[in-house]
Amino acid sequence: MDLVTELTAIVGAEHVLTDPATTASYTHDWTSRFSGDAFAVVRPGDASEVAAVMAACERAGRPMHPQGGNTSLVGGGVPAGSTAADRAPVVISMTRLDWIGEVDTRGGLLTAGAGATLAAVQRAARDAGWMYGVDIAARESATIGGTVATNAGGIRVCAFGMTRHQIAGVEAVLADGTVISHLAGLPKDNTGYDLAGLLTGSEGTLAVITAVALRLHRPPGGSTLVLLGVDDIATAQDVIATAVPAGGRLLAAEVMDRLGVQIVCEFAGLPWPLRGRDWSQLLLLEVEGDEVVLPSDVDAVVASDATDYARLWRYREHQSEAAAIMAARIGGVVHKLDVSVPLPRLAAFVGAMRPVLAGLPSVQEFYLFGHIADGNLHLEIAEPDAIDDSATAAVLGLVAEFGGSISAEHGIGQAKVRYLGLTRSEAELAAMRSIKTALDPAGLLAPGVIFSR
Ligand SMILES: Cc1cc2nc3c(=O)[nH]c(=O)nc-3n(C[C@H](O)[C@H](O)[C@H](O)COP(=O)(O)OP(=O)(O)OC[C@H]3O[C@@H](n4cnc5c(N)ncnc54)[C@H](O)[C@@H]3O)c2cc1C
Incomplete structure (x- = not known):
């Protein structure tokens, strides 16, 4: 029996897709930078079907690429590029396993x-x-x-x-x-x-x-959300350091460059949120309870009710879409970086990084936003070319110099494979490869992700 027939017997014909017109949304990623060939897309309905699909693929020596919602920002969710027909993976789409069990309300x-x-x-x-x-x-x-x-x-x-x-x-x-x-x-x-x-x-x-x-966690007993203007990363960090009253808890701290907020205002039809228009960055702070401690002369707006709360969050939530618009304006693509740097060195890192990016001929526009309290910044860099990695290489080299991580939260995917050695040692990489070989000796799972093929 050939593999497609075997897969069809396991999940049913409607859940085995081979026509490129129907598989395209599974083989192209959210950023439009990554796509790859698939032998087929399979949509199992439960764990036993997943196991049967994988056993069939393993017997056939066929690579497999698990996929969830395909929202990866590092090309992790889609097969890695073109490949020989006998190496194209079966994409295993997991979206039909969407059950949610009863919550254990005693144990959370x-x-x-x-x-x-x-x-x-x-x-x-x-x-x-x-x-x-x-x-x-x-x-x-x-x-x-x-x-x-x-x-x-x-x-x-x-x-x-x-x-x-x-x-x-x-x-x-x-x-x-x-x-x-x-x-x-x-x-x-x-x-x-x-x-x-x-x-x-x-x-x-x-x-x-x-x-x-x-x-699960006990939900916080109410919160206060405030959006304010700051001149630089160091000032934002100072504001965060004193914002939480004794006994309170920081629930979110998000920084955004002015450019990203301006683009969000244009496409989402939102007004500029502060009195001053020249702030280099805006800082969104959410603190548990009904008080945020702010410097006296600050340009800030506090969410007054649930509608206002949702409105203030929109300036932050649309930052990734704003990057796509920035790239479209120059007819190019967004190179996305997701880095973290030790908090004491974050401001110096940003100070060093901006002129490096501004000086690169391939970089048309860029802005940063991110989870500043974690030392985690997302960089959105608009470049004409999807392949040219010079800006990525420059920034990630700088991240390594500052003792940071080349991927704070998005993962390595296919986008960062060649840079993993910048912040993980040879010994660490060898240990990771040993684990991979022990669990997946034939190298069939997600080839091209984390490690090169
Ligand atoms: C607008 C936007 C905002 C985002 N914000 C954040 C953010 O703030 N923080 C953050 O961390 N990420 C963020 N992301 C990135 C992305 O949403 C996350 O990486 C998410 O966890 C990916 O989930 P997914 O189901 O879409 O996985 P996919 O994109 O489908 O896959 C991601 C990786 O996980 C593997 N995978 C998927 N499902 C399984 C499975 N069941 N078993 C084994 N492997 C599997 C895939 O092979 C791939 O390597 C954002 C993305 C977008 C588009």
Whole structure:
């Protein structure tokens, strides 16, 4: 039996796609920078179908590429480029595994299928009187499995930590179709290696995650949201350092360059939000409780009600779309960087980085935004060429000099493979390769992601 026939027998004909017209949305990424060939797209409906699909692919020696909501910003969700026909992967789309289990309201535990969207998980937690601690602007499309596979960060890391901190258990399928399942979510469980922790952030290269158990949090008792103008990163950091009253908690701290906010105002029809128009950056701060401590002479606006709260967040939520508009204006593409630098060196890093980018001939326009309290900045660089990596190389080299990370939260995907050695040692990379070889000896899972093919 050929592989397509075998896959069809497992998931049904309507869930095996081979026509390029129907597979295009699975083989092209959100940024329009990455695309690749697929042998087929398969949409299993449950974990046993995932296991059967993977066992069939393994027997046929066929690479596999797990995919969630395809919102990766580093080309991780799609096959890596053109390849010989016998090496094109089967894309395993996980979106049909979208079940959400009953919330354990005593322990604050939620179990969900890998294909449930982040937004659906957030809603289920909220409806049960709890909250899920991870939030990103792609919440309506990103799947919970994808956010675990990438160890997603987002706007609440300063309060609740990365996805890794929320993981209580995982069910996954190894490359040969073997299912490993450990979903009890015990708060205390020291029985050997933490496989859920290992798979978190593995970007589809070690196993396909089919279900996760997530730790929930008690929701904060109300919050205050304020948007203010600052002259530079150091001032923003000073404001954050004193903004939270004693006993309070920082819930979000997002910085945005003026250019990104200006583009959002134009395309979203929003007014410029502050009195002053010349601030280099705007800072969005959310603090638990009804007080934020601000310097006396600050140019700030405080959200007055729920509508106003949503409006102020829109300036931040549209930053990624604004980058696409910036690139379209020059007829080019966006090169996206997601870096972190130790907090004491963040301002100096930005001071060094801006003139480097401004001096590169390929760079037409750029702006930064991001999770400043985590030392995590997203750089959106508009360039005419999708291939030219000179701006990326310059910035990531600088990140390494400042002791930072070339990927704070988006992952390595295909976009950053050649730069991984900048901030991880040869010994670390060798250990990672050993783990990959142990779990996926034939190298069938997500080829071209994290490691070169
Ligand atoms: C507007 C926008 C805002 C964003 N903001 C943030 C942000 O603030 N913070 C942040 O961290 N990210 C952010 N992202 C990036 C992206 O949303 C996250 O990386 C997200 O976690 C990817 O989830 P997904 O389901 O779309 O995964 P995909 O894009 O489909 O896949 C991502 C990676 O995970 C692997 N994968 C997917 N599902 C599985 C599975 N079930 N098992 C094993 N491997 C799997 C894929 O092979 C791939 O390597 C943003 C993206 C957009 C478009």
